[in-house]
Amino acid sequence: MSFRGFLIKVCHVTGLPVLEPFVRLAYGEDPKEQFRGIAKFILVPLLAVGLFLGAWSMAARVVVTDSMKLPGPGETWNAGTQLFAMHFEQRRADAEKQREKARSAIKLYAQAKATEKIAQKSEDPAKQKALQARASVLKRQALDAANYVPSSAPTFVDQIITSLKTVFFGFMVATLIAVPIGILCGMSPWFNAAFNPFIQVFKPVSPLAWLPLAGLVIVWWYSSLQSEPFFSKAFLISAITVSLCSLWPTLVNTTLGVASVDKDYLNVARVLNLSWSQRLFKIILPASLPLMFAGLRISLGVGWMVLIAADMLAQNPGLGKFVWDEFQNGSSLTYARIAFSVIVIGLIGLLLDRFMIFLRNLVSFGNPAAA
Amino acid sequence: MSIATLAQPVSRSSPLPEPPPPIMTMRGVSKGFGQGITRTEVLSNINLKIRPGEFLAVVGFSGSGKTTFTNLLAGLEMPDEGEVLFEGQPITGPGPERGLVFQNYSLLPWLTVRGNIALSVNRVFSHWPSRKRRDHVEKFINMVGLKHAAHRRPHELSGGMRQRTSLARTLAMKPKVLLLDEPLSALDALTRSVLQDEILRIWREEQQTCLMITNDVDEAIIVADRIVALNPGPRASLGPMFSVELARPRNRTELNHDEYFKGLRNAVTNYLVAVRQKDRDDQAARASQPRFELPELEPIVPSKPSVSVFSRSVSNSGQ
Numbered sequence: 001m002s003f004r005g006f007l008i009k010v011c012h013v014t015g016l017p018v019l020e021p022f023v024r025l026a027y028g029e030d031p032k033e034q035f036r037g038i039a040k041f042i043l044v045p046l047l048a049v050g051l052f053l054g055a056w057s058m059a060a061r062v063v064v065t066d067s068m069k070l071p072g073p074g075e076t077w078n079a080g081t082q083l084f085a086m087h088f089e090q091r092r093a094d095a096e097k098q099r100e101k102a103r104s105a106i107k108l109y110a111q112a113k114a115t116e117k118i119a120q121k122s123e124d125p126a127k128q129k130a131l132q133a134r135a136s137v138l139k140r141q142a143l144d145a146a147n148y149v150p151s152s153a154p155t156f157v158d159q160i161i162t163s164l165k166t167v168f169f170g171f172m173v174a175t176l177i178a179v180p181i182g183i184l185c186g187m188s189p190w191f192n193a194a195f196n197p198f199i200q201v202f203k204p205v206s207p208l209a210w211l212p213l214a215g216l217v218i219v220w221w222y223s224s225l226q227s228e229p230f231f232s233k234a235f236l237i238s239a240i241t242v243s244l245c246s247l248w249p250t251l252v253n254t255t256l257g258v259a260s261v262d263k264d265y266l267n268v269a270r271v272l273n274l275s276w277s278q279r280l281f282k283i284i285l286p287a288s289l290p291l292m293f294a295g296l297r298i299s300l301g302v303g304w305m306v307l308i309a310a311d312m313l314a315q316n317p318g319l320g321k322f323v324w325d326e327f328q329n330g331s332s333l334t335y336a337r338i339a340f341s342v343i344v345i346g347l348i349g350l351l352l353d354r355f356m357i358f359l360r361n362l363v364s365f366g367n368p369a370a371a
Numbered sequence: 372m373s374i375a376t377l378a379q380p381v382s383r384s385s386p387l388p389e390p391p392p393p394i395m396t397m398r399g400v401s402k403g404f405g406q407g408i409t410r411t412e413v414l415s416n417i418n419l420k421i422r423p424g425e426f427l428a429v430v431g432f433s434g435s436g437k438t439t440f441t442n443l444l445a446g447l448e449m450p451d452e453g454e455v456l457f458e459g460q461p462i463t464g465p466g467p468e469r470g471l472v473f474q475n476y477s478l479l480p481w482l483t484v485r486g487n488i489a490l491s492v493n494r495v496f497s498h499w500p501s502r503k504r505r506d507h508v509e510k511f512i513n514m515v516g517l518k519h520a521a522h523r524r525p526h527e528l529s530g531g532m533r534q535r536t537s538l539a540r541t542l543a544m545k546p547k548v549l550l551l552d553e554p555l556s557a558l559d560a561l562t563r564s565v566l567q568d569e570i571l572r573i574w575r576e577e578q579q580t581c582l583m584i585t586n587d588v589d590e591a592i593i594v595a596d597r598i599v600a601l602n603p604g605p606r607a608s609l610g611p612m613f614s615v616e617l618a619r620p621r622n623r624t625e626l627n628h629d630e631y632f633k634g635l636r637n638a639v640t641n642y643l644v645a646v647r648q649k650d651r652d653d654q655a656a657r658a659s660q661p662r663f664e665l666p667e668l669e670p671i672v673p674s675k676p677s678v679s680v681f682s683r684s685v686s687n688s689g690q
Contacts, residue, residue, distance in 0.1 A: 264477035267447055271465045272494045272544075282490065286481040363481075 015357035018042065071336035076343070079336035087155035094150035105145035112138035154317050160344065163318035166235055167307045167352075170242025171300055177243070178250035178299070179292065183280070185251070186258025186288070203248040207241050207306040211313050214240045238307060238316035246303035253295025257288030289363040297356035304349045319345055392459065393420035394580050395444060395469075395548060399453030402439055413439045415606040417453070419599065421548070426574060426581045428591035430639065431601030432647060437584045438474065440601065441552040444582065445471040457548070467495045470546030474553045476537040478525040484536045485521045488512060488543050495544045511543040514573065531562035535569075542573060549574070551583040555590065564623060567594055571620070588639045592632060593621050600642055603650045610646060613639055 004027050011020040021037030024030075053073045060072035071079070112135045119131035154162065185192040215237045222233055231239075261284050269279045311320025319341055326337045397419040403412040413436040421427055431437050442448040443455055446465040454461045457469065465471070478487050489508045496504055512521050515535040525533055534554055541549065551570070555563045571594055574581050585591050591598045592615055600610035613635060617626070626632040 262477075264473060264475060265479060267465075267471075267473070268477050268479065270447060271445065271467070271471055272491050273464075273466065274494060278494070283479070286479070289481075 013361040075336040076339040080340040083156040087157040101145045101148040108142035170239035174243040174247040182254025185255040234316040237314040238310040241310040242303045245306040246299040249298035250295040257291030261287040293360035394423040395421040396456040400450040401452040428595035436607040467544045470541035476533045511539040515539040548580045
């Protein structure tokens with residue numbers, strides 16, 4: 001395949017057909033047609049966004065109460081840039097503090113060594129003992145300083161990262177549960193009959209209903225643990241709530257994918273006398289991957305949506321908590337920051353969706369479906 | 372005049388040589404689907420012997436149960452009545468000794484041409500060293516002329532290339548009987564005749580027994596040693612057997628002027644058309660007949676001494 005064909009294929013598989021006219025234009029293919037494509041995919045959406053911004057700023061002028069005011073696009077943008085500026089300022093300050101601590105750690109360690117030397121040289125056992133105690137105190141201080149972790153409040157970017165970690169952890173747990181069960185349900189109508197009531201009943205349940213129960217189980221589990229757990233309680237509650245909600249689309253789609261494997265493929269397996277595991281791994285799983293990944297895509301979307309609510313309620317330091325805290329503290333910037341985080345949440349959701357489309361197209365036997 | 376007499380009558384102790392035992396036999400095979408009121412009988416009382424090494428064509432109209440017929444021979448379906456024998460043994464399921472080429476190719480879309488063929492080779496010849504298996508796969512890719520497309524996936528292939536791949540996949544299992552279920556019916560006429568020649572070449576080279584299901588009488592005459600007609604379903608049964616006594620290799624253009632070819636083609640076609648017409652007439656007659664609705668009444672029969680009384684007395688006396 002030519003490089004051009006490869007690039008166009010990349011555009012389709014990554015779910016970015018927007019870029020296709022540019023690739024074709026770069027190779028000088030019928031410019032008029034390509035400009036039409038660019039107009040359709042770029043200019044028209046840009047125009048629509050412009051109209052939306054206009055309507056938004058008009059609304060911002062109208063929607064005003066005694067204490068609150070709908071932020072306009074400009075204010076939102078400023079609040080956003082400020083959030084990022086605060087993040088970088090914080091990082092810089094933290095780094096400064098850390099360097100300082102590292103310097104003092106070296107200094108303390110040197111002092112400790114010097115004290116130890118003096119202790120060795122001194123002949124008075126009492127004095128030696130005191131000096132050695134002093135040296136060990138200094139050493140411990142040096143160690144603390146070297147291991148210093150800035151304890152500043154999480155910034156907006158930190159919160160985004162926490163949210164992403166939470167959603168991926170929850171999504172991973174959901175996938176590990178849903179895919180095997182889905183395969184079993186798809187392969188055995190009996191197993192499906194047993195599981196179907198649970199799927200039907202729990203599928204439409206909102207995360208807010210799950211959250212207290214998930215919290216209860218995790219609090220109980222943590223109370224029985226002796227050692228320090230690896231995950232914080234709030235993180236785990238959020239992640240498990242995400243799992244419980246994003247389980248179902250994957251489960252249902254995997255079941256459908258496995259149950260609807262083309263009968264001809266199964267006949268091929270029968271003619272070849274494939275064993276059960278060979279049939280599963282060579283025929284059934286590859287054949288059901290596209291539907292399974294379509295389910296995973298919906299799951300990740302649901303998970304991201306649920307996460308914001310779960311973060312709010314479980315006080316997991318993610319984007320949901322950010323929105324909630326802003327709402328509670330009620331500064332003049334509150335609503336602008338919330339509006340900004342709404343857009344950020346949307347954009348991250350879009351990126352996650354594109355990523356899943358990309359994965360799904362990779363397993364669709366070279367037939368990328370429309371995004 | 373003298374009458375010559377033989378001193379001793381010579382008894383012909385060795386009559387005609389025994390025909391070789393059939394490689395596959397269908398004995399009184401019936402098959403239907405569904406149960407109760409929704410049941411349809413597809414095939415009924417099929418008897419067929421496939422001779423080793425022959426090329427047998429089964430011709431029939433669509434809907435006459437041709438696919439069920441091949442599935443029975445392949446072992447994908449089990450007969451409701453009767454039995455299907457392979458080398459004298461009843462078959463219990465599909466196996467690599469009976470290679471089936473599917474009508475709709477049934478290639479696995481996530482595997483390349485090479486991957487599809489390798490799947491069957493790796494399974495059937497799992498005891499071979501990997502080097503030998505790889506060479507075997509390449510041999511069959513070359514045999515169907517797909518060397519240039521071995522790395523492509525099915526959706527990047529034309530219909531003819533897909534069927535070649537499917538053929539290579541089945542041939543690579545080295546089946547003793549090759550079952551071709553309308554392998555060429557989805558292809559254009561040109562690709563069709565090319566693939567017919569290829570199937571014949573491979574059949575000669577591999578010296579297999581071959582059974583081809585088709586709806587094309589010309590195709591059947593060109594490829595087959597014997598042609599058997601399948602009467603229209605439901606309850607399809609086998610019609611007469613036509614023997615094709617044309618020298619091989621058969622040339623299509625020459626055959627078009629051959630009187631024997633024309634006669635045979637007419638005979639087979641006329642039989643199929645006539646049997647379908649009869650079937651339709653029967654159906655029409657059945658539909659136009661006045662229907663008698665019988666009341667749901669039990670006829671009154673003078674009561675006989677019941678069997679249960681009798682059997683009880685027997686069992687009592689036996690105690």
